Amino acid sequence: MTEQTVNHTLTVQDTLALPAFRNTAVRVLVGESQLDRPVRWVHVAESARAGQLLRGGELLLATGSGWGADAASRRALVRSFHDAGAAALVLEIGQYWSDVPQEVVAECRRTGLPLITTGSEIRFLDVSEQVHATLLGREIARVEAMREVAETFTAMIVDGAPPQQLILQAARLLGAAVVLEDPAHRVVYYAVGLELPSSLLDNWASRSARWSAAVGRVGMVAEPVALPDAAGWCVDVMARGTHWGRLIVLGDP
Known part of the structure; x- marks a missing residue:
């Protein structure tokens, strides 16, 4: 892409x-x-x-x-x-x-x-x-961008790309730090974007717990949920019907 x-x-x-x-x-x-x-x-x-x-x-x-x-x-x-x-x-x-x-x-x-x-x-x-022509053009560009993103990640998954590579690709496309955590707010994988790892992960578990208490479990890929204080966005990760963890994008990509 x-x-x-x-x-x-x-x-x-x-x-x-x-x-x-x-x-x-x-x-x-x-x-x-x-x-x-x-x-x-x-x-x-x-x-x-x-x-x-x-x-x-x-x-x-x-x-x-x-x-x-x-x-x-x-x-x-x-x-x-x-x-x-x-x-x-x-x-x-x-x-x-x-x-x-x-x-x-x-x-x-x-x-x-x-x-x-x-x-x-x-x-x-x-x-x-x-x-109206500008709005239509931008909507077409949005749909095209979504198609390219979907094709990119589908190809990566079919080729057996590990989760860490998917996280790195997401951070690159978004231009922001991305963190995958488990339900206990422990970091599983992360990509720092423009942030240093020390500032990105500092006091992560307590920060994430506060966000979780505020937003609940409602985020989906198609409808990400805004974190409090404009900290970023999140989506829930499900595996076989079970809440597996959460994907968090920091900042406003």
Whole structure:
């Protein structure tokens, strides 16, 4: 498998770097520190009912033309965007509004919804096409990466690779330290990644016991469980229906 990092999450910051936003005088009025929010879809939010149609993660595009003239209604609309989990609100300035109404700015600040403006006209269709094409491309890359990983490990297992070699391969692909432990939190195999063995395994049994008490036995390969305090991720290892141990990846690969 080729060793390259594929970022499968499209963020608000990523969308602002797309060609559709070039030369549009983009300004972040609210939420500059939250531009890493993931974008799942693009939605045109010109209707007063737009907030009721959201499922979360949408990049909202609007001119405000359908929002009405009542300040309280505009506040309620922005609040509905936030409550529905929208990723960010992008307002085109110049075609309908010469400036963003203060109540819209205030409500975005109060709720924490990122508010972005463009000083020139943007084609909503171009934004939608580019965002959705990027999302589709990244999903294809994710599926391809999963296929390559599955083929790699299947071939290793068929060739009789020992567990230590599997752990080393996992650490190489993840770019992180990987530890295989038994149910008593004793280290069976490990690959250090970028960490020194002394820091990786220091007080391991007690650290692992605390993590185990917090997360229980629920981790699966398809759905790893996050460890407390962003320490890493874990999956349970089963053998003939019995809990055999746990595979732990440290850090955020």
